[in-house]
Amino acid sequence: MNIRSATFLSLATTVFCAGLNAPLPAKSAAIVGIPTQPKLETALISSPMPLIAQAETATLSAAAEALITEAVVAFQTETEEGYKLAIANLEVVIPEVVANDFPDDIAVLYLLLGRSYDLLGQNQTALDYYERSLPFYRAAGDLLGEARVLNNIGLVLNAFGQNREALDYYEQSLPLSKQVGDLAMQATTLSNMGLTHDNLSEREKALEFYLAAVAIAEELGDQSIRGTLLNNIGYAYDALGEKEKALAFYDEALPLLRAVNNRRMEATVLSNKGLVYGSFGDKLQALDFYGQSLAIIQTIGDPTMEATVLNNIGLAYDALGEKQQALDAYQTSLPLSEAGGARKMVGTTLGNIGLVYYSLGEYEQALEFYEQSLGFSREVGDRQMEATTLNNLGLTYQVLGEQQLNEDFLIQSITFYRESLDLSIAVGDRRMTATTLNNLGLIYALLDSPEETLEVFNTALPIIRAVGDRRMEATTLANIGLIYGETGEYEQALNFYNQALPLAQAVGDRSAEALTLVNIATVEYEQGQPENALATMEAAIAIVEDLRTKIISPELRQSYFATVQTYYQFYIKLLMELDQQNPGQGYAQLAFAASEKSRARTLLELLTEANTDIRTGIDPTLLEQEKTLLAQLSATEAERIEIYGTNQSTDAEKIEIDQTLSTLVTEYEALQDRIRRLSPNYANLKYPQTLDVEALQTQILDEDTILLQYALGKEKSYLWAVTKTDFTSYELPARHVLDPLIDEARQQITDAREGLPPPRQRQREQVRQAALLALSQEILAPAIAQLQDKRILVVADGNLHYLPFSALSSTPEYAPLGDRHEIINLPSASTLAILRQKTIPSIKADSSLAILADPVFNHADCRLGSANTNCVNPPQPQKNLDLDLTDGDPLELLALKRSASTFSQVNWDRLPGTRTEAQGILALLPDDVDTFQAFDFDASRDVLTGDRLQDYDLIHIATHGFLNANEPELSGLVLSLFDENQQLQNGFLRLNDVFNLKLNANLLVLSACETGLGENVQGEGLVGLSRGFMYAGVPRIVMSLWQVSDEATAEFMTRFYQNLLEDQMTAAIALQETQREMREETRWTHPYYWSAFILQGEWQ
Incomplete structure (x- = not known):
């Protein structure tokens, strides 16, 4: 056999679902066995009479009778505390009862003890007491009591997964209850036999027993048993795929159970309704039902039931893409199941943990958990x-x-x-x-x-x-269509797609509808019908646009949009090919508009939201929760610093604190989403339209500016060059051709080796220039004639985000592009339109300046305990986590290891050059200029997050930055980790902190390593610090693409501010001139030193 090409594989995964994972719903409490309680004389609840009618000559002590009466009352409260009190009392009384040789009493008390332990999830102890009670009932000839005990033993065996053994006990119990004519006991046992067949996946048999039991319950008028049976029938229908029938039975059961205050069964039915809504795809409704169920269970105190519902909560979060919350729920569930001996539930949860690892791409970990789950499933049958x-x-x-x-x-x-x-x-x-x-x-x-x-x-x-299952039917029809399409049988492919489409529409699966339309358009394109394909794609894009606006969470909206980027790429390809076939008909302009619509949309919406106070009209308790979460985040960050700052901390402690931090961030984001959902101002918010060519030329571009916008594609890439009066499009090589050239160019730019012999240095220079020329030839040369001496706005795509365009060349002989052109980077052209909705002042010579530099990072800093802030100590070695992947790593560590190594860095070296840098900048300013200086301990997180910097025109932050490309919200800046009293403090300014800042600065300079990077999200670009500061109100940001030496950065920044303030250049020109000076007038001639910094945002 041959494995098909990667092209087919990626295409296969775009069809509905390339593979169907099967999660494991928690079934151990979804169908419920009906336990039997000891027969308790009702009079005992309200009077001090003995628990059981005794022989006339036999009496218990008054103290024993009192303890028994209290135990009965406590048991009937149906709470964890009540069960524990009942156990404590009865275990005191049992010796006296045994000593007085009251066999009837012993039987009842053992059964009551067993049931109490059963309800606390301690199944093995429960089984021990049930088995102790059985011979006493048999000795007394109490057939009904014996039937009760046999029934309860069966239930414990069900919990252990020993279903065939459980059936043996039920089959012993049923004839006994028939012999004494106890209909309630008959209904109970029939129901539990149904449960056991259900556990064995024998659905039809299960229904037979349930229906027989419910007929008896109706005859008896016992609403509690009837409600339980209706639940079990509902679950059986659910398992058979008849969801609506299942809901009908659940809805019939709920009022019956509430009427008799059967809280345990009410919780079970609510959880089961959650399962049905989850199968419908309504995960939020499912979570609502699970939450109601969990609240009841936690008052009852049943760990096995709690484990079950937590497992189902995990399933819902997993389906919503909230992987960490899913894993948290599963990991909370697992020890509860293990403690209760619910081995089937353990196996279920292990399988679902494996599913989370699978979805995160941790396939080896997934296999381990699946194999453990498989062992449990086979063990319990x-x-x-x-x-x-x-x-x-x-x-x-x-x-x-x-x-x-x-x-x-x-x-x-x-x-x-x-x-x-x-x-x-x-x-x-x-x-x-x-x-x-x-x-x-x-x-x-x-x-x-x-x-x-x-x-x-x-x-x-x-x-x-x-x-x-019409949804799965649509999936399979679409997959059949794909196969016919791949074999060139296009009519057959269309036939199956056209069957799948109305099904997707009928079940309301608009994502599947959009995908089917894309597949149809692909076939139409292959058939040589580009106009038809275009119309079909426009319908698909319209659905996508509608769907993304309905997602409240910016993170989820961003994730969703990343999954549909192939749609936009195909749409753009269609339009560009139609432009080649029909020049001058406006197809290329439409392609540009589609490209603009496909990028940085979440950022646009966040910037629009930043101009609106979405917290007005919000419940104050939610705002208080927000403050509390922020405080918890700060406290956890401080704790993390302490744990990482000592050699005594274990890896487990580090993993735990990182996990706590990640969980708090997730909770904070969820709260932000809730505030958005409830905000009247957010509801009225109108998100902006992205720019088309005409709007771009009218609103953004002037005579001296050209926009270069790139779209890198699988088969072809495109460049659009737009000036005030002209629009031109170009076809470029595919992404797989360009990426190696981009990687090589960046490698050559960032590889600055000092001290090499001159011949070797010249040779390396030739290699570097050749790499830059080769890339420039592919991505710049087509538009060279239009560049002239214009300012260049770059909207990059893919790996071009990591490249400084100033180091490219516009001539056959290498000459840096930055020599002739100001270069400004933008996430999208439309971003600038949003920024300009507020007046953006130009930068003046007397602009006020706030500067933070030279923070205190570690215990070895000589400034700790010294009044001499100019003291110097040697650099400290960095302490990093072990970044080697090993088998068995938990999710927390795997996530950490996937992050950049700087994320795990603990002992950052002091940056003395930032002090020199800051002092050099301050020396350029006239004495009457308003400045704020924060050095040493004062260069703190509190200064940035407070209101001290709100009104400064310029803000300069010179410190370490750190990047977490996998979780960009955990990227940030490192400020002073110690206060003036030498106490550890939270010095991490993370992305979520940045979004909460309120700044009015005209320019922010991030003089830190890699502050211009972030997670490269398809359709969004780099998600990192820059967007947070834009949201906070800053229209211009200077930042770096890689880590540059302390000394070179100090030189660069001093020259930059001199050009900006003394020579009154714009930020873009000042950056251009500084790069030229560094290259020509200093020893920092290699582009590693002068091209690292870029300008994003407004250039004027």
Whole structure:
């Protein structure tokens, strides 16, 4: 077999779902066994009579009777405290009862103790007491009591996953209850037999027992048992894929259970309703039901039930993309299940933890958890869970095989899928059968076996239709369409896509609808119908635009938009090809507008939001929560500093504090989303339209400015050059051609080796210039004639974000582009339009200046305990976490290891050059200029987050920066980590802090390493500090693309401010002139030193 090309693989993943992961809903409390309580004389609850009718000559002490009565009352409160009190009292009383040889009493008390431990989730102890009570009931000839105990033993065995053994006990219990004519006990046992068959995935049998039991419950008028049975019937229908029927039974059960105050069952039904809404895709509604359920369970004090609902909460967060919150829920659930001996629940949770790792790309970790889950599913005999886990193992090996082009992995994947398929067929789980068939079909597609692929998909289709899952039906139809499209059978492909489309529309899955339209447009394009393809793509883009506006969270909106960037790329490609076929018809202008619409949209919306007070009209308690969370973030950051600052701290402590910090950030972002959702001002907010060519020329560009906007694509890339009066488009090489050239150019720019012999230095210079010329030829040369001497606005894409355009060349013989042109970077052209909605003053010679420099970072700093702030001590070694990936790393450490090494750095070296830098800048200012200086301990986070800097025109921050490319909200600046009393303090200014600043500065200079970088998000660009400061109110930002030496930066910045303030240059010209001076007038001639700093934002 041959593995198909990567082109097909990436295309396959864009069709509905390339593979269907099967999460494990928590079923251990979804269907509920009906326990039996000891028979307690009702009179005892209100009077001090003995618990059990005794022989006339037998009496208990008054103290014992009082303890028993108190135990009964406590037990019937149905609270954790009540159960614990009942246990404490009864264990005191038992010796006296045994000593007096009251066998009836012993039987009842052992049963009551067992039930109390059962309700506390201590299943093994419960089982011990149930087994102790059984011989006493048998000795007394109490058939009904014996039936009760047998029933409860069965339930504990269910919890242990020993379902066949549980059935044996129920089958012993049922004839006893029939013999004594106790209908309630019969209904109870029938229901629990149904539960056991449900656990064994024998749904039809389960329904038979449930329906028999509910008929008895209706005859009895017992609303509690009836409500429980209705829940179980609902769950059985849910498992059979009949969701609406399931909801109907749940809704019928709830009022019955509430009427009799059966809180435990009410919580169960609410959780089960959450499961159904989760399967509908309404995860927020599911979370609402889970939250209601969890609140009830926590008052009852049942750890196993709590574990179950936490597991389901984890599923909902996972589906929403909140991976850390999902993992937190699972990891909270796991010890509760383990403590209660609920091994089936343990297996379920382990499988779902594996699913989180899978979704994060940590496939080896996922496999470990899946394999553990598989062991538990086999141990407890849950074949449905086993089938699900085998499917997930197959999908994980499929992805590994696809990534590594490893045929052995794909064959292993097929083996797992086939095992899963056999099991799901055996247990009658048609949904799982269809899921696995769909995934198996995609494996065959990867192995370039279209005939086998179609055979499997066509086998899945009637099963899916029988289940009635129209969403999965649309998925499979679309996948069939893809196969026909790949084999060039376009009419067949369209036939299946056109079947999938109305299904996606019918179930309200607009994302699937948009994707189907994209697939249809792809076929129309291949058929030589670009106009039809364009119309279809416009319909798809309209859906995407509508969907993204409905997402409140900026982070989620950004993530969603990244997933649909291929749509915009194809749309742009269509328009550009139509422009080539129909020159002058405006298609290229439409392509530019589409490109502008596809980039930095979240930033645009955040900047618009920044001009609106979204907190007006918000519930003060929410604003108080916001303050509390910010305080917690600050305290946690301070604790993190202390933990990382001592050699006595363990890796586990470091991982835990980093996890706490990450969780708090997530909670803070969630609270921000809630404030947005409830804000009247946010509801009335009108987000701006992105600029088209005409608006750009009218509103932004002047006669001396040209915009160069890039779009790098898989097959072709494009450049649009726009001036005040002209618009020209160019086709460039594909991304895979340009990326190596970009990487080589950046490597040559940043590799400054000093002290080499002159011949070697000249040779390296030639290599560097050749690399820059080669890249310039591809991305600049087409538009050279239009550049003239104009100012250049650069809207980059892809890896071009990491490149300083000033180091490129516009001539065949190398000459830096920055020699002739001011160069300004923009996230998008539309960004500037938003910034200009507020008046942006020019920078004057008497501009006020606030400067923060030379903070205190570590214990070894000589300024600690010294009045001499000019003291000098040698640089301290940096202490970093071990960044080698190892098997078994928890998610927290994996996330940390994926971050840049500077993120884990603890002992930052002092930056004495920043003091020289700051003093040189201050010396340029007239004495009457308002300045604020914060050095040493004063260069603190509190200064930046307070109101001290709000009214300064210029802000200069000279310190370390740190980048977390995977979690950009954890990137930031390092300020003084000690106060003047030598006490540790929080000195980390992270991105979420920056968004809360209120600044009126005209220019911010970040004289720190890599402050211009961030996470490169498709469709958004670099997500880092610059957008936070723009949100805070700064229209111009100077920042760096890499770490530059302390001394060179000091020289650069002194010259920059001299050009800016003394010579009254604009920021763009001052930057251009400083780069030229550094290259020509100092020893810092290598572009590593002079091209690192860029200007983003307003240039005027």
